[in-house]
Amino acid sequence: MPDFKEILQVPGSNLIVGLFSAAQDELVTWSGSQSRFPERDLTEYSLHRQLEHAAVDAAMERMPSGLAEAAIAHNADGKPEFTHSELGFLSIAHHTEDDTCFVVVATGGEAVGCDIEAERPQLKRIANRFLNPAELDTTGDALEGLCAIWAAKEAVFKAFGPGLDFREDIGVEWHGPEEAVHRGLTVTLRDESLQFSARRHHRLEGPALWVVFGPVDQLN
Secondary structure (H helix, E strand, O other): OOEEEEEEEOOOOOEEEEEEEOOHHHHHHHHHHOOOOOOOOHHHOOHHHHHHHHHHHHHHOOOOOOOOOOOEEEOOOOOEEEOOHHHOEEEEEEEEEOOEEEEEEEEEOOOOEEEEEEOOOHHHHOHHHHOOHHHHHHHOOOHHHHHHHHHHHHHHHHHHOOOOOOOOOEEEOOOOHHHHHHHOEEEEEOOEEEEEEEEEEOOOOOOOEEEEEEOOOOEO
């Protein structure tokens, strides 16, 4: 049967990080009967995409009362939102590998964003596409820094985009992985300073994962 292992749930905030897995026949059955995404016929989606949607559904079931049964739609930009706006703002992120999906769900009273990324070597090849000169100086080719900053910028984009340039509009201060986990990440969105939380998840197999979410004062 489908399995959901909770990795992180931050006290005082509506944020859940988990690892979800399900067999193909279970995904097909769920896709034909689900009510979480009423505007999508998930039976027409690939198994990969069905897995991601089912992971969100499993995470949402663990949200507080009032959110656990909430239906989700997507706007013209593909951004997820609750079908009932009084429930607040919503952000979703996935990292899928074969038949397992790491999922992050965050909600808040105002715009929120979250992302999950693996420390993958490809980030070194594209660093100059998303890092500004100051960020390139502070991170160098340290993979944990590249991954955390990428995840932070994705989280900001999800909260406040579209229409944001990763290099020009979003800046992230980097002082090493320990500082990022302990104190969070200070992010500059144009002229505004925001605080995002960061977590690094080590696995027995595979690269470490960074989860970034915020702004921290908006998560409720």
